[in-house]
Amino acid sequence: MQLKGKTFTNISITLAAASCALAAPVTAQPSELGSWDVDAGLLIYAESDHQVQAYEGALSLTKQIDDERSINLKGIIDVLTGASPNGAVAQNKAQTFTRPSGNGSYITAASDTPLDDTFHDTRVALSTQYQQQLSRLWLYSGGAYLSKEYDYLALSINSALARDFNKRNTTASLGFAYAYDTIDPEGSIPNPGVSVDDPNNRLTDSDTKQTLDLLFGLTQVIDRQTLMQLNYSISDVNGYQTDPFKILSVVDSNGWANNYVYENRPDQRTKQSLFWRTKYNIQPSGQVLDVSYRYFWDDWGIASHTIDSKWRVQLSNQHFIEPHLRYYCQQAANFYRVYLDKGQPIPEYMTADYRLGELQTYTIGLKYGFPIAGNEFSVRLEYYLTQVSGDDGLAKGDGMAGLDIYPDKSAIMIQSFYRF
Amino acid sequence: MRRILLLASVLSLTACSSLGVTPWERDLLAKPEMQLADNPMEIGFDDHTYFSKEGSSGGGNFAGGGCGCN
Amino acid sequence: MKKDDLLNKDNLLQQGDTSKKAFTLKRKSGYWLGEFTVMASPCQILLDNLDEAKAYSLTAQAYAEAKRIELKYSRFRDDNIIARLNSSADETISVDEETTRLINLADLCFQLSDGLFDISSGVLGKLWHFKQQTQLPSDAGIKALLPNIGWQKANWNEPLLHLPKDMKIDLGGIGKEYAVDKVARLLQQQTDNAFLVNFGGDIYVNKSRCNGDAWQVAIENPQHLGESKLMVSLVQGGLASSGNSQRYIEVDGQRYSHILNPKTGYPITGGPAQVTVYAQNCVQAGMLATIALLQGEFAEDFLKAQDCRYWLSN
Numbered sequence: 051m052q053l054k055g056k057t058f059t060n061i062s063i064t065l066a067a068a069s070c071a072l073a074a075p076v077t078a079q080p081s082e083l084g085s086w087d088v089d090a091g092l093l094i095y096a097e098s099d100h101q102v103q104a105y106e107g108a109l110s111l112t113k114q115i116d117d118e119r120s121i122n123l124k125g126i127i128d129v130l131t132g133a134s135p136n137g138a139v140a141q142n143k144a145q146t147f148t149r150p151s152g153n154g155s156y157i158t159a160a161s162d163t164p165l166d167d168t169f170h171d172t173r174v175a176l177s178t179q180y181q182q183q184l185s186r187l188w189l190y191s192g193g194a195y196l197s198k199e200y201d202y203l204a205l206s207i208n209s210a211l212a213r214d215f216n217k218r219n220t221t222a223s224l225g226f227a228y229a230y231d232t233i234d235p236e237g238s239i240p241n242p243g244v245s246v247d248d249p250n251n252r253l254t255d256s257d258t259k260q261t262l263d264l265l266f267g268l269t270q271v272i273d274r275q276t277l278m279q280l281n282y283s284i285s286d287v288n289g290y291q292t293d294p295f296k297i298l299s300v301v302d303s304n305g306w307a308n309n310y311v312y313e314n315r316p317d318q319r320t321k322q323s324l325f326w327r328t329k330y331n332i333q334p335s336g337q338v339l340d341v342s343y344r345y346f347w348d349d350w351g352i353a354s355h356t357i358d359s360k361w362r363v364q365l366s367n368q369h370f371i372e373p374h375l376r377y378y379c380q381q382a383a384n385f386y387r388v389y390l391d392k393g394q395p396i397p398e399y400m401t402a403d404y405r406l407g408e409l410q411t412y413t414i415g416l417k418y419g420f421p422i423a424g425n426e427f428s429v430r431l432e433y434y435l436t437q438v439s440g441d442d443g444l445a446k447g448d449g450m451a452g453l454d455i456y457p458d459k460s461a462i463m464i465q466s467f468y469r470f
Numbered sequence: 471m472r473r474i475l476l477l478a479s480v481l482s483l484t485a486c487s488s489l490g491v492t493p494w495e496r497d498l499l500a501k502p503e504m505q506l507a508d509n510p511m512e513i514g515f516d517d518h519t520y521f522s523k524e525g526s527s528g529g530g531n532f533a534g535g536g537c538g539c540n
Numbered sequence: 541m542k543k544d545d546l547l548n549k550d551n552l553l554q555q556g557d558t559s560k561k562a563f564t565l566k567r568k569s570g571y572w573l574g575e576f577t578v579m580a581s582p583c584q585i586l587l588d589n590l591d592e593a594k595a596y597s598l599t600a601q602a603y604a605e606a607k608r609i610e611l612k613y614s615r616f617r618d619d620n621i622i623a624r625l626n627s628s629a630d631e632t633i634s635v636d637e638e639t640t641r642l643i644n645l646a647d648l649c650f651q652l653s654d655g656l657f658d659i660s661s662g663v664l665g666k667l668w669h670f671k672q673q674t675q676l677p678s679d680a681g682i683k684a685l686l687p688n689i690g691w692q693k694a695n696w697n698e699p700l701l702h703l704p705k706d707m708k709i710d711l712g713g714i715g716k717e718y719a720v721d722k723v724a725r726l727l728q729q730q731t732d733n734a735f736l737v738n739f740g741g742d743i744y745v746n747k748s749r750c751n752g753d754a755w756q757v758a759i760e761n762p763q764h765l766g767e768s769k770l771m772v773s774l775v776q777g778g779l780a781s782s783g784n785s786q787r788y789i790e791v792d793g794q795r796y797s798h799i800l801n802p803k804t805g806y807p808i809t810g811g812p813a814q815v816t817v818y819a820q821n822c823v824q825a826g827m828l829a830t831i832a833l834l835q836g837e838f839a840e841d842f843l844k845a846q847d848c849r850y851w852l853s854n
Contacts, residue, residue: 058838058845061846062847068645072641073718208532225532270490271490273490275498277499331498346527378520405523406525463519
């Protein structure tokens with residue numbers, strides 16, 4: 051009679067795989083091998099007060115080549131129209147600005163925020179992404195991207211490796227991306243800090259920018275209902291990062307702007323972010339709560355917090371609704387200026403672009419989905435409010451008395467998706 | 471502040487090896503609405519919009535394709 | 541393809557004995573109970589929070605699918621693939637996709653159990669029929685059968701199977717659990733609600749009930765039938781029991797389980813009388829329970845090394 055026990059190997063994993071295969075229907079995957087999955091999307095973005103409007107259409111095709119490999123091709127077209135703040139500050143008088151191309155000018159009425167309406171652009175982007183399961187635990191993903199619009203060309207490649215641990219409960223990944231952008235603006239690259247009226251305010255025709263991205267990711271299954279993701283990313287950007295169409299007002303002691311100069315941003319920027327996302331399946335209803343938080347900081351002095359949450363509620367007949375709430379706040383770049391003071395030396399770096407200023411944004415939206423011909427169709431309506439903050443005391447003198455020099459911006463977004 | 475955040479994230483990682491589920495408890499996690507990339511097109515649209523209108527980028531994935539929007 | 545199969549089976553329902561209903565559907569508090577008898581076992585489908593029409597439809601389909609599997613893989617019929625294989629004299633036969641998967645699983649279990657799980661050991665059932673048997677079979681009788689037993693002697697090269705002459709295979713050890721998982725898959729495709737499939741103690745549940753509670757299942761004590769010993773809470777997965785609660789020989793006060801060692805021809809001795817396993821699906825649970833019992837006194841050591849929950853009864 052043996053007194054000590056016998057040791058056995060764990061066969062339950064092998065059995066699990068084999069037994070799952072038994073009851074599975076012939077094609078268990080969402081797409082049969084060899085056929086394309088199509089994802090089509092449409093975005094309409096419209097700001098209030100005749101500002102920016104954007105229309106974007108995207109088509110994404112994915113093919114499962116075999117059990118281990120898949121390839122994705124994506125094409126995007128977007129059209130941008132409307133007017134965007136040019137960086138000059140509002141005045142209690144009408145202002146005239148020359149178009150970047152040099153052909154013609156536009157007038158901003160008194161007390162209005164100056165908007166440059168020369169934004170008419172069409173952009174086309176193409177990308178491809180390839181994924182391969184290198185072995186049971188290792189996954190590789192690599193891709194390339196190209197985007198072209200009238201005055202901008204962006205090219206990039208990316209590559210990432212992921213490995214599973216702990217019975218596939220943990221996935222660690224490391225990815226990198228490299229981008230090379232060329233900007234060739236109408237009217238060529240402006241001389242920074244130089245007056246818009248100066249005849250020598252142009253430099254070269256075009257300039258470039260290179261970006262190197264590193265992303266460290268960790269995904270962890272917490273329990274049967276909960277999944278979490280934690281990412282750290284660091285980006286190094288080198289090259290021309292100024293907006294060639296943006297200017298700053300040079301304002302005298304009585305608040306009147308009588309000169310405008312081109313902005314200038316540093317040639318180098320290091321960005322970092324920490325991102326945490328949780329997906330929670332509420333039982334027994336099956337509703338899914340998706341919440342994420344991102345903390346972003348860079349060496350331009352910008353730091354921001356983003357909280358994004360979605361709550362998916364399944365209804366009968368395969369319909370669903372998904373409310374969405376997002377909050378964002380950022381502190382201004384250290385070279386952000388509402389305007390420059392006449393008589394002070396022009397700083398080396400300065401921008402009045404509100405997008406680098408102090409702001410809070412709020413998004414509230416609702417998505418509704420239902421099947422059409424057995425495939426998922428959904429439509430999403432969102433309201434996006436941006437509040438710009440700053441020292442109201444800067445609205446000085448007769449030139450700016452009573453003006454809101456930090457105008458809020460609101461936009462409506464409609465998105466629509468169809469997958470088949 | 472940033473160092474504390476990074477350290478907290480790293481420390482929480484070490485506790486990860488005891489978390490998780492057995493293979494047959496993956497029923498909910500396998501559902502499409504529980505996937506991290508459940509709607510890449512929607513994430514793409516949002517990322518592009520917020521990248522164009524705000525000063526930050528990236529987080530969930532690479533900053534995405536560049537464009538002249540910012 | 542699958543839908544056509546079901547439609548044909550619906551006809552069978554009508555052609556069958558109309559004096560006795562194929563299945564019954566009863567309303568219980570909070571759920572529907574569909575019942576029928578297939579594979580000589582009482583079968584139940586518990587459906588949470590559905591309307592009657594849907595419950596009826598799902599029970600009908602569950603019955604049809606279970607019956608289909610019984611007819612296709614029963615060793616008591618002479619018109620199915622099992623009969624064909626068992627009457628093949630040195631022929632190589634090509635089997636269909638479903639049978640291929642089942643044979644692959646049986647082959648895998650044979651490897652993983654070091655030859656103890658063997659679908660060719662069914663012929664021992666002639667000697668160990670376990671129905672009011674009062675005497676042990678003779679040594680000579682058992683020795684005479686052993687040359688025809690041993691899956692290693694079969695030639696399986698999917699989908700081609702060549703059985704030696706006089707070898708008979710029996711998928712009874714997998715069939716009921718397989719039927720549970722197939723019916724569960726069928727129900728999952730048609731409803732998001734919670735359900736429980738129970739074919740004579742082989743169970744699958746897909747999710748907890750709509751009020752958030754788990755399904756409560758009582759496991760019978762093999763020594764005292766009718767008196768349940770253990771309450772198990774199931775949320776998602778398969779539960780299967782292997783053991784001698786229903787079929788056994790008792791000679792001189794000693795119970796011989798119906799789990800036979802194919803290498804010796806005798807029942808496995810020592811170890812628990814019954815093993816119940818809770819795992820990912822019913823087939824996996826059933827295979828783990830059976831292979832555990834085949835380890836005899838080392839059943840618990842085996843189970844401890846696996847990813848499952850288990851209960852033993854002596």
